[in-house]
Amino acid sequence: MDLTPSPLARPFPALPVIDGVTLRVARAGYKAWNRSDLTYVELAAGCAVAGVFTKSACASSEVEMGRAQVEQGRARALIVNAGNSNAFTGYRGREAVEQIVAQVAEALDCPGDEVFVSSTGVIGVPLPKDKARAGVAAVLGAESCGWEDAASAIGTTDTFTKGAAAAAFIGDQRVELAGIIKGSGMIAPDMATMLGYVFTDAAVDPAFLQEMLSKANEATFSCITVDGDTSTSDTVLLFATGKAGNAPLTTWDDPGADAFYAALHDVCRELALLVVRDGEGAQKFIEIAVTGAADDASARRVGLAIANSPLVKTAIAGGDANWGRVVMAVGKAGEPADRDRLSIGFGGTWAARDGQPVADYDEAPVAAHLAGQDIRIEVDLGLGEGRATVWTCDLTHDYISINADYRS
Amino acid sequence: MDLTPSPLARPFPALPVIDGVTLRVARAGYKAWNRSDLTYVELAAGCAVAGVFTKSACASSEVEMGRAQVEQGRARALIVNAGNSNAFTGYRGREAVEQIVAQVAEALDCPGDEVFVSSTGVIGVPLPKDKARAGVAAVLGAESCGWEDAASAIGTTDTFTKGAAAAAFIGDQRVELAGIIKGSGMIAPDMATMLGYVFTDAAVDPAFLQEMLSKANEATFSCITVDGDTSTSDTVLLFATGKAGNAPLTTWDDPGADAFYAALHDVCRELALLVVRDGEGAQKFIEIAVTGAADDASARRVGLAIANSPLVKTAIAGGDANWGRVVMAVGKAGEPADRDRLSIGFGGTWAARDGQPVADYDEAPVAAHLAGQDIRIEVDLGLGEGRATVWTCDLTHDYISINADYRS
Numbered sequence A, B: 001m002d003l004t005p006s007p008l009a010r011p012f013p014a015l016p017v018i019d020g021v022t023l024r025v026a027r028a029g030y031k032a033w034n035r036s037d038l039t040y041v042e043l044a045a046g047c048a049v050a051g052v053f054t055k056s057a058c059a060s061s062e063v064e065m066g067r068a069q070v071e072q073g074r075a076r077a078l079i080v081n082a083g084n085s086n087a088f089t090g091y092r093g094r095e096a097v098e099q100i101v102a103q104v105a106e107a108l109d110c111p112g113d114e115v116f117v118s119s120t121g122v123i124g125v126p127l128p129k130d131k132a133r134a135g136v137a138a139v140l141g142a143e144s145c146g147w148e149d150a151a152s153a154i155g156t157t158d159t160f161t162k163g164a165a166a167a168a169f170i171g172d173q174r175v176e177l178a179g180i181i182k183g184s185g186m187i188a189p190d191m192a193t194m195l196g197y198v199f200t201d202a203a204v205d206p207a208f209l210q211e212m213l214s215k216a217n218e219a220t221f222s223c224i225t226v227d228g229d230t231s232t233s234d235t236v237l238l239f240a241t242g243k244a245g246n247a248p249l250t251t252w253d254d255p256g257a258d259a260f261y262a263a264l265h266d267v268c269r270e271l272a273l274l275v276v277r278d279g280e281g282a283q284k285f286i287e288i289a290v291t292g293a294a295d296d297a298s299a300r301r302v303g304l305a306i307a308n309s310p311l312v313k314t315a316i317a318g319g320d321a322n323w324g325r326v327v328m329a330v331g332k333a334g335e336p337a338d339r340d341r342l343s344i345g346f347g348g349t350w351a352a353r354d355g356q357p358v359a360d361y362d363e364a365p366v367a368a369h370l371a372g373q374d375i376r377i378e379v380d381l382g383l384g385e386g387r388a389t390v391w392t393c394d395l396t397h398d399y400i401s402i403n404a405d406y407r408s
Helices: A061-072 A090-108 A129-140 A147-153 A206-219 A257-277 A296-307 A310-317 A323-332 A363-370 A397-405 B061-072 B090-108 B129-140 B147-153 B206-219 B257-277 B296-307 B310-317 B323-332 B363-370 B397-405
Strands: A021-026 A038-043 A048-053 A077-084 A115-122 A162-170 A173-182 A195-200 A235-240 A285-293 A343-346 A349-353 A374-380 A386-393 B021-026 B038-043 B048-053 B077-084 B115-122 B162-170 B173-182 B195-200 B235-240 B285-293 B343-346 B349-353 B374-380 B386-393
Touching (some): A038 A147, A048 A061, A061 A090, A077 A195, A147 A173, A173 A257, A206 A235, A285 A296, A296 A310, A296 A323, A310 A323, A323 A343, A323 A349, A343 A363, A397 B310, A397 B397, B021 B129, B021 B147, B038 B129, B038 B147, B061 B090, B061 B115, B061 B235, B077 B090, B077 B129, B077 B195, B090 B129, B115 B235, B147 B162, B147 B173, B195 B257, B206 B235, B257 B386, B285 B296, B296 B323, B296 B374, B296 B386, B310 B323, B323 B349, B323 B374, B343 B363, B363 B374
Parallel strands (some): A195 A235, A285 A374, B077 B115, B285 B374
Antiparallel strands (some): A038 A077, A048 A235, A343 A349, A343 A374, B021 B038, B038 B077, B048 B235, B162 B173, B343 B374
């Protein structure tokens, strides 16, 4: 596996300390590698939690348990295993997760359903219980570490570590948010699940925390795609320790709720875009802005149809302003569209308007835009007020090499 | 463009003469090439017609007109333009089609709605009316030709010409079917629309002809995919001249209706599979058999989710028995599935059964199967009686080269 950083990589940013969050990493040895692969996050008592999970019908035991655990709204610990996704492993996989939960819950003297577990890596191999037990024992006694160590330990085929931060005022109280994420395909189930974790010291009621995370997810993580292949393990968890001491947020009407949501949205968006920037084989970052759709949800589906089209993605890889392929992708999306109202542009230059090529279309500025690394495709459906922005990367020879030439 | 025949190519078969069908080709010069690119099929008066068309919301004028024309059930002529799809060209594109229809209708002294037109090639450039007018004049006066000439003239980036035949008895009367098709992506809108035409001398009522074509389409053309990108121009037309002299078929209860349908299905299936065999960059032909689904439609959607997964397709390209990626694709299909009842095999060997890896799984026969050219993936959902078979090809470096490295 080639771990040369993606040409679209970003350096790891400075992330704030979040009061009530302690990070530790250790080496369980889930694969034959010389690196930390087990991450433990200890959370202050009373920490609120919210989560969004893959919609896969074949989700892992970790996801199944996480979906149930998040209902009660509180978390004391997070364990992340890297190198083995433990997906499609039947009762043996389930037993491994239950063992980890019991071991951590005993150490913290907390209910088992407050211990969250994620796993990422090869599919179809039950997580080895002996390695997990020894690894958890080691990590419980490890020194605390910083964000970049944790972001690195949760990674698998990621070519760079990924984090993001934001802050907001709730009343007079400044609150901090810090997030880490891993992923380099929207999913490659034997190597590249997307796992994201956001931590804040804000005090937020769990039900409202879930409402905000679900809303932010719709506009960020749910608007990215690398290859259209949805993971069996995708998970985003949001932990709010409450240590900032603000008046707890419970509804959108609370002072500071909008500011906190904006900061949360920013962190989620940045984390999501970092995953696209590490998309397998990516050479170009592509933003697709859809306007004039019947509604926002329709705009998002049209955007994702474009973002998932191998013909659009290869055209961008080749620097080809092939707007005919964008027309094709709009047409196949299954959403309301009218050929004769459709307009398509690249980087601010319309190539086609109202169902026809622009008469005096000058391809020079478009070619210059497409020669760059950050590409923007504009699509106006001319029907209504619905809009959405989605993000993807191009489809290159390196994607084929990573996924075909490499024999797992 | 590399026109080396696909490694999966099949030689053009012997096709029968169909009484009431006359083929002619000419060179309109839609592109700067030295080959026939305009095909004209004259059909005996009273010929019945049925058609299925792309579901794209951005379909070409040809498709829009074809959808309307087929309603009245009769056809006297078919014109196919190669090198320019005339899609997304607004009123100018529409005018070009109307000109062709008028020119042919006048020559044949027939209603305009009995003249069918298809076009394939670059998108967004109105079909040049002067070239079309001269080309149609030339083809109306050309010598008649054979099936292979016509199959070649409708092609664009196809690497080999494609045809199929079958015969059936309706009562004591033998009837013949012959079909030709072009396409090397399910669609690449600037180069590779799928256009298919089937001709028979059988006498069949137009409404029943449509019913049979729609049914055959569901199990054949609608079950193939190269890249999941749906054309703005895909068209399949079925013409029945009635010259065989059989008692006209009007319902499924008529003697010979089942036999005729079986022959029609065989021709459609063979034509569809030939398109997969010319899939852009294809090195391996993949059949995906889904059983145990909630119903047949669900099985087909699961099969297509697998067939369209870039991770599954690259795994097959790499000879990798990566059944975890098949699990992923089943999970994302949005269809009823139960992880713990799911079984996956390759070429007759189960790799996973009932949600777990097979305990004594021997990868040797699977590896041998995947080293071959004809690959079979078996998926049993363990839920019901629904089943479907879909076909695709692998995703290779050549797909990227054809669609990214080549600047249109």
